[in-house]
Amino acid sequence: MEYLSIFVKGIFVENMIFAYFLGMCSYLAVSKTVKTANGLGLAVIFVLGITVPINYLLENYVLKEGALQWIDPAYASIDLSFLSFIMFIAVIASMVQLVEMIVEKFAPALYGALGIFLPLIAVNCSILGGALFMQDRQYPSIGEATVFGLGSGVGWWLAIVAIAAIREKIRYSNVPAPLKGLGITFIITGLMGIAFMSFMGIEI
Amino acid sequence: MSEGGFYENNNLMILPPMALITVGIIIWIQRSRNQALFEEN
Secondary structure (H helix, E strand, O other), X not given: OHHHHHHHHHHHHOOOOOOOOOOHHHHHHOOOOHHHHHHHHHHXXXXXXXXXXXXXXXXXXXXXXXXXXXXXXXHHHOOOHHHHHHHHHHHHHHHHHHHHHHHHHHOHHHHHHHXXXXXXXXXXXXXXXXXXXXXXXXXOOHHHHHXXXXXXXXXXXXXXXXXXXXXXXXXXXXXXXXXXXXHHHHXXXXXXXXXXXXXXXOOO | OXXXXXXXXXXXXXXXXXXXXXXXXXXXXXXXXOHHHOOOO
């Protein structure tokens, strides 16, 4: 039940977009059509689901104070946590390279549609945010960390697919000309954020 | 009119998502003043 709770919390209560506003740049830029938004969302789920557990292992067996004890008890006083940003980003960047190669090989049309935003997952705030939340919350095992990564990835996917579907429909609506495009997207995102605030305080 | 008068403040505009709505309204004002910035779709 613990896993289910972390997963559902990651999707709804602590949604990366609507609760923390992380990863907004690609969220706003790639949400014109559902198809590309779905592709990017799946890529983000994959990257978060892989990098959070890897970073969990790095954090607990290399970076944390006393984490190097498993090599030699003499290393118990070493604290490498000042390296965590650069290590997390290195892991994320290499995983994004992997995703890029996979997408280029198996879905060249999606690769063309995503363009620069596929390699830019490496600097997507929600990915590093996932790693840093994992570090901050000190999950007891790698299972919890993985489920948290997948849950927040699914939350991000849900957000971008929802806004892409609304933007596809709203193209046929009579939006005031100055608000068309980015303006109405910001306002809808704000309204969805208020809607997601209703999940606040739910204990599962 | 002391302490806000008839209006009972519900603090709606200090919620975090209201930042996005504020940005949307700024975009609206800016694009109304400069019509070259309209988007096609």
